[in-house]
Amino acid sequence: MKLNGSEIFVESLKREGVKTIFGIPGGVVLKLFDVLHQQKDVEVILTRHEQGAIHMAEGYGKATGKAGVALVTSGPGMTNIVTGLQDAMMDSVPLVAFTGQVPTNLIGNDAFQEADNIGISRPCTKHNVLVKDVADLAATIKEAFYIANTGRPGPVLVDIPKDVSTESAEFRYPDKVDIRGYRPTVTGNRYQIKQAAGEIMKAKRPVIYVGGGAIFSGAANEVREFAELTQIPLTMTVMGLGAFPGTHPLCMGMLGMHGTYCANMAMHEADLLIAVGARFDDRVTGKLSEFSPRARVIHIDIDPTSIKKNVHAHIPIVGDVKTVLRELVGVLSSMDGNPASVKAQRKPWQKQVSEWSARHPLAYQQEGKKETKPQYVIEKAYELTKHKAIVVTDVGQHQMWAAQYFRGAQQRTFLTSGGLGTMGFGFPAAIGAQKAYPNKTVLCITSEGSFQMNLQELAVAAIYKLPVKIILLNNQFHGMVRQWQDLFYEGRYASSDLGATPDFVKLAEAYGILGLHSDGPADVEAVLKEGLKHKGPVLMNFAIDRFENCYPMIPAGGAHHEMVLEDPPHMKTTRKGARKKGEDADAVLPA
Amino acid sequence: MEHIISVLVENKAGVLARVAGLFSARNYNIESLSVAPTPDSTISMITIVTSGEELIIEQIMKQLNKVIEVLKVVDLTEEDHIDRETALIKIGAKQSHRDEAIRIAQIFRAHIVDSTPQTYTLEVSGDSDKIQAVINLLKPMGIKEIVRTGRIAIARESA
Numbered sequence: 001m002k003l004n005g006s007e008i009f010v011e012s013l014k015r016e017g018v019k020t021i022f023g024i025p026g027g028v029v030l031k032l033f034d035v036l037h038q039q040k041d042v043e044v045i046l047t048r049h050e051q052g053a054i055h056m057a058e059g060y061g062k063a064t065g066k067a068g069v070a071l072v073t074s075g076p077g078m079t080n081i082v083t084g085l086q087d088a089m090m091d092s093v094p095l096v097a098f099t100g101q102v103p104t105n106l107i108g109n110d111a112f113q114e115a116d117n118i119g120i121s122r123p124c125t126k127h128n129v130l131v132k133d134v135a136d137l138a139a140t141i142k143e144a145f146y147i148a149n150t151g152r153p154g155p156v157l158v159d160i161p162k163d164v165s166t167e168s169a170e171f172r173y174p175d176k177v178d179i180r181g182y183r184p185t186v187t188g189n190r191y192q193i194k195q196a197a198g199e200i201m202k203a204k205r206p207v208i209y210v211g212g213g214a215i216f217s218g219a220a221n222e223v224r225e226f227a228e229l230t231q232i233p234l235t236m237t238v239m240g241l242g243a244f245p246g247t248h249p250l251c252m253g254m255l256g257m258h259g260t261y262c263a264n265m266a267m268h269e270a271d272l273l274i275a276v277g278a279r280f281d282d283r284v285t286g287k288l289s290e291f292s293p294r295a296r297v298i299h300i301d302i303d304p305t306s307i308k309k310n311v312h313a314h315i316p317i318v319g320d321v322k323t324v325l326r327e328l329v330g331v332l333s334s335m336d337g338n339p340a341s342v343k344a345q346r347k348p349w350q351k352q353v354s355e356w357s358a359r360h361p362l363a364y365q366q367e368g369k370k371e372t373k374p375q376y377v378i379e380k381a382y383e384l385t386k387h388k389a390i391v392v393t394d395v396g397q398h399q400m401w402a403a404q405y406f407r408g409a410q411q412r413t414f415l416t417s418g419g420l421g422t423m424g425f426g427f428p429a430a431i432g433a434q435k436a437y438p439n440k441t442v443l444c445i446t447s448e449g450s451f452q453m454n455l456q457e458l459a460v461a462a463i464y465k466l467p468v469k470i471i472l473l474n475n476q477f478h479g480m481v482r483q484w485q486d487l488f489y490e491g492r493y494a495s496s497d498l499g500a501t502p503d504f505v506k507l508a509e510a511y512g513i514l515g516l517h518s519d520g521p522a523d524v525e526a527v528l529k530e531g532l533k534h535k536g537p538v539l540m541n542f543a544i545d546r547f548e549n550c551y552p553m554i555p556a557g558g559a560h561h562e563m564v565l566e567d568p569p570h571m572k573t574t575r576k577g578a579r580k581k582g583e584d585a586d587a588v589l590p591a
Numbered sequence: 592m593e594h595i596i597s598v599l600v601e602n603k604a605g606v607l608a609r610v611a612g613l614f615s616a617r618n619y620n621i622e623s624l625s626v627a628p629t630p631d632s633t634i635s636m637i638t639i640v641t642s643g644e645e646l647i648i649e650q651i652m653k654q655l656n657k658v659i660e661v662l663k664v665v666d667l668t669e670e671d672h673i674d675r676e677t678a679l680i681k682i683g684a685k686q687s688h689r690d691e692a693i694r695i696a697q698i699f700r701a702h703i704v705d706s707t708p709q710t711y712t713l714e715v716s717g718d719s720d721k722i723q724a725v726i727n728l729l730k731p732m733g734i735k736e737i738v739r740t741g742r743i744a745i746a747r748e749s750a
Contacts (some may be wrong), residue, residue: 178661181661
């Protein structure tokens, strides 16, 4: 069957089971959009900015575990998705981005809306391909989805010149993919797994440290089985949240810069770390030379480059987390004296962990305060949606509070920009997740700083009736920047005070969606309840304490045991000269 | 320490850029680079001379392996190998220097591949030390230009 390039494109998407793509048309992709327009199987969500499209595709990919898809035009269309590509690269998000390109005979001639899409995206994609011949298009698309979804997932970009989208070729969609240079290791080395089991049985103070790899692998059940069998306390990175129930007695919460006291102390004192799909990011390890100084390290990861990159692994195991954990649990179960003996053996360590947990639990003081504490809003939102919502965050203080207080129970229900820390990710990603799961409650926890970076997508939520519940924690600051300035720059708030924000209720109404506002702690719960009950999208604006800081905090370059647990005394004096606490907390831009 | 890494890659557009970009993005060194086709026209061989501590070299090997179009990565430094580079050296060769230049060429098994009344151009192959030795000996005659290839290497067959 002979089809033109655009028909091949759409047929290929169908074969991949793609139901939704996010994008914006433009000169060189008109034919692709024209063919999409004439069929019903693949829905096109027209976003307001290409960055919105790529983050929506990310949200879709993170929520479902299958590649999200974006389609944008050449030149500015492509350059606008670069942030999302790098974000997906850092967080291993399965994603296929299709970009338009000028006709092949014009490539390199500085044609209108030309950019070197392949050159620009090379370092921020897992793979990218320029399709030079329409006859290669179907196979290229097949490979793109295969590469995006397998191994350590990631973004793949396919660049389609205009003439390739119009010329015809015989359509044959390959059944199988065989790329000789790409064969991810799935099964772990048996000998290494046996060694690991031996170490685990010997360890006195072991910690399981789980990252996003466990979630991409879909290994929540295996993680739980492993932790329960071995009775080892467990901590998660921000990317790993959801891989293990936050309410489980073995769960120590998140670790790292804003991790719990308990998790970080356990990391510092551990004699064995079992890293599961995690990559020892600097926000997790703190000062490398003092990181877990007494621990031996078992490192399970599908990506060999993650192993021994930052921290030495005594027992590296390359493989898919789910597969390796299954094998490991099998070996452990067959060992002598297991698992009954383990329980007794772990008691002293578990006792120590509970002591840490009790000594400095996550805490904030709402009672008796006039202003709303952001943690209070998040905790209430958590209580009202317990284990039923998909939580999508933006980046900054609110992200860390959400990570601390949302004790999720399921994988792929806490979506955040962990590696790149992209402000503006949250709202479009929430739209993408909502599109994937129209009947689930999707919360977008954001702030006035992050939200304003992609608020144009309110139109998409309204037009496509995607009922995202936006919880906007408004302190009129780039809060995390302000926190660092408080702690390390003597309170000089260089360009962190936003001065004023728009009237978010009116803004929501201007887009035809419900806007709600909360002034103080008294109406927080009522606003949340009303917003959650509403059928359509909602923007809930919470005026919060402008000067609340996120603790614990390991100062950059500090070690795990050097956590700061509350505002240090010097901040009281350095804050003079800034806008006073509470002053103008509701400042709105002049009409 | 210096390492010679040979990388078999798909012979496709952009692969060299990907490999080179990987080095610059991660702040790895490239001391020399050589790319050429192999008997299989779909495959090219990239030979990279780099340096770094063991952990860095391990990362380089792994990062190279991760590139989709990379088929095989070998650190030749770890095994017995032969490495060569070629230099073309243009020297000033006045009458008084011409015999000496020919003698040096003979000693190092270099060839004089171009000759004018004022210049000789020598072609010499060998390991880096040998090339450097030739250059040092020719220096007094006045070196006008040197062009060197990147290094290439091959593993020795065990007997």
